[in-house]
């Protein structure tokens with residue numbers, strides 16, 4: 001997408017052809033800074049510290065992290081060490097394990113001398129594929145927005161609520177939940193986005209608002225607890241969120257707070273859609289609540305808030321009483337029964353094993369085997 005008129009992806013090769021550049025998302029929205037990664041350890045730290053975040057982008061960064069590792073040492077031992085290092089960074093986003101598993105299958109059979117070249121090639125392919133998958137999600141999601149607009153008075157603004165950041169900053173480009181919104185806006189459909197701030201890391205207030213503003217999409221940042229009230233008063237026509245891992249039966253792990261929005265949507269008859277590439281489906285899981293690992297992040301993310309001071313510098317402020325403990329589960333699981341539909345690159349599926357198997361028969365067969 002474009003920032004100040006310049007097209008960007010979230011991850012790209014440096015001009016030297018081997019180091020990897022990413023946008024430092026911990027500095028947004030106040031500073032647009034890039035980080036150049038030159039080792040698998042740096043790639044792992046970028047994922048752990050959320051310099052890069054979002055399931056597809058985590059997968060892409062891990063893939064390039066393996067390429068950096070193979071450039072340094074392409075031995076079997078080094079490959080295994082890099083897979084372990086990168087695989088241990090964050091537990092919930094399945095794209096991480098999908099990308100590492102794909103790269104393992106590609107690299108293991110190769111002579112060490114060929115591994116670096118192939119790793120860079122497959123990492124680039126993973127990025128290009130992600131862009132295409134997310135663009136396709138956008139097209140299918142656009143169809144849903146058009147259908148809702150057709151049921152409203154001509155020209156009425158379609159109000160869409162989203163949680164966290166599932167925009168182009170969470171992927172290589174386009175995003176998942178925001179891709180349909182970008183396409184609807186560009187097609188001239190009047191859309192407005194309620195942007196959940198998304199405590200504690202504020203990906204909504206800091207990243208989604210930044211993205212939508214840069215693209216000229218009308219939006220309003222709201223407290224996380226305001227969404228239910230807006231739904232009760234008819235101010236939300238649909239909800240679209242992303243996901244970090246969705247089971248083969250349609251249970252959805254996403255940023256903490258998503259489940260509460262799904263409950264409010266269900267109670268108010270508001271369609272609740274989840275946008276995802278098939279790389280975010282975990283075909284090995286059928287019970288999200290019991291099987292999906294939920295990342296517990298540092299208490300400091302709850303007790304402190306980063307913001308722009310009067311001096312124009314970014315500071316961290318304590319917002320919790322000194323000495324009070326804080327808990328920080330980073331994701332929750334929305335059961336399939338609360339999900340209206342899954343917007344994938346192959347179309348919109350009911351949130352069920354049958355619905356996903358119809359769109360991805362080859363994957364469902366493999367999981368059943």
Ligand SMILES: CSC[C@H]1O[C@H](OP(=O)(O)O)[C@H](O)[C@@H]1O
Nearest residue numbers: 053054055164166170242254255
């Ligand atoms: C398209 S994946 C976006 C997904 O990832 C976010 O989590 P995090 O910012 O911690 O990586 C959030 O759950 C988004 O919905």
